[in-house]
Amino acid sequence: NAGVTQTPKFQVLKTGQSMTLQCAQDMNHEYMSWYRQDPGMGLRLIHYSVGAGITDQGEVPNGYNVSRSTTEDFPLRLLSAAPSQTSVYFCASRRQKNTEAFFGQGTRLTVV
Amino acid sequence: GESVGLHLPTLSVQEGDNSIINCAYSNSASDYFIWYKQESGKGPQFIIDIRSNMDKRQGQRVTVLLNKTVKHLSLQIAATQPGDSAVYFCAERPPGQNFVFGPGTRLSVLP
Numbered sequence: 772n773a774g775v776t777q778t779p780k781f782q783v784l785k786t787g788q789s790m791t792l793q794c795a796q797d798m799n800h801e802y803m804s805w806y807r808q809d810p811g812m813g814l815r816l817i818h819y820s821v822g823a824g825i826t827d828q829g830e831v832p833n834g835y836n837v838s839r840s841t842t843e844d845f846p847l848r849l850l851s852a853a854p855s856q857t858s859v860y861f862c863a864s865r866r867q868k869n870t871e872a873f874f875g876q877g878t879r880l881t882v883v
Numbered sequence: 884g885e886s887v888g889l890h891l892p893t894l895s896v897q898e899g900d901n902s903i904i905n906c907a908y909s910n911s912a913s914d915y916f917i918w919y920k921q922e923s924g925k926g927p928q929f930i931i932d933i934r935s936n937m938d939k940r941q942g943q944r945v946t947v948l949l950n951k952t953v954k955h956l957s958l959q960i961a962a963t964q965p966g967d968s969a970v971y972f973c974a975e976r977p978p979g980q981n982f983v984f985g986p987g988t989r990l991s992v993l994p
Binding site: 877 | 915917924925927928929972983984986987
């Protein structure tokens with residue numbers, strides 16, 4: 772049981788490039804979400820999903836897309852990277868929306 | 884004592900002492916709260932939770948206190964150990980909404 776697995780751990784992008792951050796969980800959790808963590812701020816919700824085929828926007832969705840084709844996977848796509856997207860990104864899963872989150876190890880993204 | 888770091892407030896305690904980490908939450912209607920621990924370079928980990936119909940909950944070496952009157956949450960760690968050094972943050976859940984996370988407090992355990 773690996774929990775929540777994120778790849779890659781580190782990434783450097785040039786402005787305008789696109790990429791996908793991968794997230795997979797093996798706990799059969801319905802609820803998954805993506806957060807970004809910036810210095811001095813709490814985790815901010817980017818997008819979330821309450822089950823396969825269902826996604827919704829969080830607090831800071833602009834510049835990001837998600838899809839949820841299976842229960843296990845919830846990739847986050849940066850369409851055209853900007854320096855403002857330099858951050859640490861965390862994927863999380865929950866049994867239900869209103870329970871504790873299990874987080875991945877994070878992806879540190881730098882956009883130059 | 885407490886000091887303000889570059890980004891996060893920092894609490895420094897002596898090994899073996901008790902630690903008290905505070906969190907002011909924003910929504911008086913929030914009915915569920917969670918404390919997380921985040922070690923350097925890792926993802927946050929669940930420590931303990933409490934629902935709004937309680938004012939205290941105890942775990943192993945940790946206690947969470949909830950004061951709804953002043954919208955305040957605290958995490959007490961007994962006999963603080965070097966492995967407790969991390970950033971601790973609280974999360975509140977307003978009814979019908981997603982969790983809202985606080986910025987956190989860095990706990991530094993001195994030998």
